[in-house]
Amino acid sequence: MKLAWQNIIHDRSRFSVTVLGVSFAVFLMVFQGSLLVGFLRAASRLIDASDSDIWITARGVQAFEFGTTLESRVREMAAGVPGVMQTDRVCMAFAVYRTPKGKQQVVALVGADPNVGKRFPVPDVPELAGEISPDAVLYDVSDRDLIAVPVLPTEVEINRHRASIERQIQGYGAFLGVPFLFTSYRNAIRYLGFGPDDAMYVVLRVSKGSSVSDVKQSLQERLPEVDVLTRDEFAHKSRMYWTIKTGAGGAILTAAVLGFLIGLVVVSQTIYANTMENIEEYATLKALGAPKSLVARIVLTQALLCGAVGSILGLFAVIPVIDHAKSLIPWIYMPWWLPVLMVLPSMVMCSLASIASVRNALTVEPGRVFRA
Amino acid sequence: MPKSRLTNTVCEDASELASRSHYSAASAVKTEVEPDLSVHEGTSSRFLGVERATVSFGEGGARVCPLRGVSVMFKRGTFSLVMGPSGSGKTTLLSMLGCLLSPDQGSVFVDDVLVNQLSETEKTAIRQKKIGFVFQAFRLFHSLSAIDNVALGFELRDPKQSQRLEMAQELLDKFGLGDKSHQEPNELSPGERQRVAVARALAGDPPILLADEPTASLDAQAGRNICQILRNQVDEYGRTVVVVSHDPRWREFADRTITLCDGEIEQKENDL
Ligand SMILES: Nc1ncnc2c1ncn2[C@@H]1O[C@H](COP(=O)(O)OP(=O)(O)OP(=O)(O)O)[C@@H](O)[C@H]1O
Ligand SMILES: [Mg+2]
Numbered sequence: 001m002k003l004a005w006q007n008i009i010h011d012r013s014r015f016s017v018t019v020l021g022v023s024f025a026v027f028l029m030v031f032q033g034s035l036l037v038g039f040l041r042a043a044s045r046l047i048d049a050s051d052s053d054i055w056i057t058a059r060g061v062q063a064f065e066f067g068t069t070l071e072s073r074v075r076e077m078a079a080g081v082p083g084v085m086q087t088d089r090v091c092m093a094f095a096v097y098r099t100p101k102g103k104q105q106v107v108a109l110v111g112a113d114p115n116v117g118k119r120f121p122v123p124d125v126p127e128l129a130g131e132i133s134p135d136a137v138l139y140d141v142s143d144r145d146l147i148a149v150p151v152l153p154t155e156v157e158i159n160r161h162r163a164s165i166e167r168q169i170q171g172y173g174a175f176l177g178v179p180f181l182f183t184s185y186r187n188a189i190r191y192l193g194f195g196p197d198d199a200m201y202v203v204l205r206v207s208k209g210s211s212v213s214d215v216k217q218s219l220q221e222r223l224p225e226v227d228v229l230t231r232d233e234f235a236h237k238s239r240m241y242w243t244i245k246t247g248a249g250g251a252i253l254t255a256a257v258l259g260f261l262i263g264l265v266v267v268s269q270t271i272y273a274n275t276m277e278n279i280e281e282y283a284t285l286k287a288l289g290a291p292k293s294l295v296a297r298i299v300l301t302q303a304l305l306c307g308a309v310g311s312i313l314g315l316f317a318v319i320p321v322i323d324h325a326k327s328l329i330p331w332i333y334m335p336w337w338l339p340v341l342m343v344l345p346s347m348v349m350c351s352l353a354s355i356a357s358v359r360n361a362l363t364v365e366p367g368r369v370f371r372a
Numbered sequence: 373m374p375k376s377r378l379t380n381t382v383c384e385d386a387s388e389l390a391s392r393s394h395y396s397a398a399s400a401v402k403t404e405v406e407p408d409l410s411v412h413e414g415t416s417s418r419f420l421g422v423e424r425a426t427v428s429f430g431e432g433g434a435r436v437c438p439l440r441g442v443s444v445m446f447k448r449g450t451f452s453l454v455m456g457p458s459g460s461g462k463t464t465l466l467s468m469l470g471c472l473l474s475p476d477q478g479s480v481f482v483d484d485v486l487v488n489q490l491s492e493t494e495k496t497a498i499r500q501k502k503i504g505f506v507f508q509a510f511r512l513f514h515s516l517s518a519i520d521n522v523a524l525g526f527e528l529r530d531p532k533q534s535q536r537l538e539m540a541q542e543l544l545d546k547f548g549l550g551d552k553s554h555q556e557p558n559e560l561s562p563g564e565r566q567r568v569a570v571a572r573a574l575a576g577d578p579p580i581l582l583a584d585e586p587t588a589s590l591d592a593q594a595g596r597n598i599c600q601i602l603r604n605q606v607d608e609y610g611r612t613v614v615v616v617s618h619d620p621r622w623r624e625f626a627d628r629t630i631t632l633c634d635g636e637i638e639q640k641e642n643d644l
Contacts, residue, residue, distance in 0.1 A: 010515030289500025
């Protein structure tokens with residue numbers, strides 16, 4: 001076994017190439033994985049932020065970002081369904097934002113009733129009373145360059161209405177490049193020019209003791225012209241829309257798989273070359289009576305050592321890069337389990353890469369030791 | 373190295389191996405230091421050697437037949453030299469004795485066991501337990517220091533051996549390499565490398581030592597040194613040594629010289 005270590009230490013430059021290959025693959029896999037996880041999270045983050053049980057959307061709405069207005073009677077009728085405890089409204093539409101200096105920018109304006117959810121960023125919740133005005137506008141810290149307000153509060157224009165930017169929030173940064181602004185529901189419909197009873201989404205809570213699926217069913221029966229979804233269903237639909245239907249998820253996943261494959265090629269090339277370079281020594285080892293299992297173990301140990309060191313190096317490189325990337329891609333997100341999970345494929349990669357090498361080392365004729 | 377160690381480091385699998393051939397387990401395990409005087413019923417001892425062995429390589433027109441019906445036995449505790457012109461089949465003979473090559477026809481005996489019928493795994497076990505190899509090109513592990521090369525020899529013979537570094541150092545000390553034990557092969561002179569290789573071959577007390585042109589890459593002084601070391605293995609430890617060489621200097625160390633010519637035995641000098 002010492003031979004495995006020593007070969008690696010001795011042929012450092014070759015070892016470095018292998019390790020670089022592995023760390024490159026791990027880097028790419030973790031980075032792309034974080035993009036995918038972050039993208040999935042961002043695709044449904046506002047739905048997840050609601051404390052509601054059920055979301056009512058116009059028929060065929062695929063994602064939160066693409067809602068359209070519901071008839072005003074939907075909310076009234078929903079409120080009358082037995083088991084519905086509370087109904088709130090949410091709207092989202094694109095609007096034109098003007099900075100104090102006159103720079104224009106398209107933004108996604110989100111308005112919601114104060115009771116939609118504790119984590120849902122709106123200004124008119126009781127916790128913020130007295131700190132900011134109920135019609136304040138909130139923006140995410142990662143969008144500060146786009147929003148371009150020098151101090152808080154600052155007067156700006158949204159769709160030619162005066163608005164007051166009063167607070168920075170976190171975790172709701174631009175998704176697909178368009179910054180989000182948050183304000184109270186009544187303020188949002190004023191900026192957007194909706195009627196007082198228009199809503200894009202009616203979100204509702206079911207009273208204790210009623211079953212969500214029963215309520216959902218009676219709602220659907222009474223309101224056949226809209227979609228009634230549980231919160232998780234709508235969140236899932238939104239995520240699937242962004243990742244599958246737009247192909248964005250596929251692109252991210254492809255890059256992660258490519259990272260794995262490129263890593264595999266680099267690693268197998270170097271491990272194979274390394275084995276072939278030392279093939280005479282494997283022949284000697286076998287001539288001296290080393291069992292096949294030992295020979296295989298030596299080759300595999302070398303590969304797995306490369307895998308382990310490469311993984312660690314890749315992780316050390318990717319963590320700061322992801323941190324740094326947050327300023328450009330605010331929704332990128334690396335859960336703790338992602339790097340842990342990536343060590344596994346990198347080990348699998350190294351084992352796969354060493355298959356050909358192990359085979360060669362095992363089949364080398366020990367009889368050649370007397371020749372050459 | 374104490375002589376007593378010889379007997380208890382010998383092949384544990386020997387009885388199993390022997391039971392597969394038609395020789396008794398008792399005779400396979402036996403590797404006493406004194407020359408083997410025991411004679412099997414009806415046959416003389418076949419400690420190490422080949423009988424009517426024919427080896428060929430390739431097919432059709434490209435077929436070469438480096439050995440044709442060669443019979444030669446090497447007695448326990450003797451030093452034999454195999455000579456002959458290039459291409460006469462010396463290495464081929466040694467490969468058979470080392471369980472690295474099976475003849476097309478004929479028999480190969482190693483430590484009283486008929487080995488040419490054994491499986492690869494069994495032959496590997498015989499090499500591991502019974503045979504030390506010395507090569508012209510040394511074949512040391514390039515990334516391991518001298519002591520680790522020798523320690524690997526001990527490890528291969530007995531993976532549980534925990535004293536292998538101490539024992540390796542002891543062997544190197546004996547061969548005058550005590551102060552170079554931590555140098556890598558490429559930092560050693562050819563003579564020193566070959567001494568390390570011999571130490572590795574001797575690690576774990578194999579009863580048989582096979583060497584192919586062990587001094588061909590060495591200068592005269594280093595060559596003599598190796599000759600003397602191998603001779604001592606016979607005199608002090610009763611090992612059986614077979615050396616293949618073109619080098620006439622070996623004659624004075626050998627008990628017996630066998631000359632091969634064109635795949636056949638031309639001459640057996642001082643036949644024992
Ligand atoms: N694996 C092999 N495949 C084909 N031919 C072989 C093989 N091994 C040996 N030979 C041939 O068998 C013949 C004898 O080879 P061998 O190596 O035994 O000779 P040798 O006496 O050791 O010669 P030298 O003194 O040059 O080492 C040569 O003609 C060689 O080409
Ligand atoms: Mg030869």
